Amino acid sequence: MAEFPKGVKNLINAFERLPGIGPKGATRLVFYLLNTPKVYVEDLATCLVKMKTDVKICKTCFSVSEQDICSICRDSNRNIRQICVVEKAIDVMIIENMGGYKGVYHVLGGVVNPLEHVGPDDLRIDELIQRVKSFLTNSDMSGDFEIILATNPTMEGEATALHIKKRLEGLKIKISRIGSGLPIGADLEYADQATLSRALEGRKDI
């Protein structure tokens, strides 16, 4: 059995390490790139290296940024009295793409997950508490201050939200959790029991 040339094999191995790309997908990508102009492949390589060197982590909210403080935290039109707490930087972009949210963010960098040895200390929870406390001492406390816990409605996300809620107890702030229930367009017939029971619990007067 003949083997792939070394250059092809190495690139397949490198692609395979990416999430959602298996051996077949990686092979297909490499053979696609073999037939594309060299300039495009070089552009992809440059983008990869530049992304790693240019993109920083915002010192306030820990989202991705071009500068030390991200464009959202620098924006004076944003309501800094409303912090949306999310798991990952990509969640910030998903909420931003939705449009309409005018507050700021706080990226935890994951969720509490005992099976993967991720405890509360591995997340940016202390930084969140510090951020809230320093805001409360510096500001004149006029108006509300709200923390929206927007971790995923999974077991780990719920546990993390609960843990943060407990840590914030005693501070005079509003703490909310994103709504969960049936997604728009769903069918009761196909809904799982946990989602259905959550949808009933979260019913609203109309």
Place this chain on the structure above:
Amino acid sequence: MAEFPKGVKNLINAFERLPGIGPKGATRLVFYLLNTPKVYVEDLATCLVKMKTDVKICKTCFSVSEQDICSICRDSNRNIRQICVVEKAIDVMIIENMGGYKGVYHVLGGVVNPLEHVGPDDLRIDELIQRVKSFLTNSDMSGDFEIILATNPTMEGEATALHIKKRLEGLKIKISRIGSGLPIGADLEYADQATLSRALEGRKDI
């Protein structure tokens, strides 16, 4: 609405141009790479550039190779009296991975496709005819010489196989086409009509 940092945006655009990767998949890949060690991302970038510079096209069979002539064409244990004609270089690797085939290959570089303006002259058909002819004149013609047409059983693949068959007519060689019918493990109930009729046509005595 806040935007992604430029480094992130550029890499998403570069990934999106790859086959099978959409905007969401590209975004997920980039945010995954943001959290991976720099050395891995740089390794991926190096592999990309090296693949483009190091990998050559074999001058005999037009498959991918590390040298001017690929390892299969250089292998004296291979039966050069049996040429398997395939569409793309990746097909060579797929047949090699299967194991068992001991002949050599010829990569056409595509199929005849009038809708995409690909005619027979855009493929390496002349090179195949030349290869067969020069073999027939140089060798003492003892034993058989076989061309296996292994283009895909699609409309374009069939048309290309038929075209090559016509071009090779008159030469004293055996020309065969890979079998088509129901794939192993398939169910008659779910087979499409074209496959089923091909399976009946291609029935064998047992």
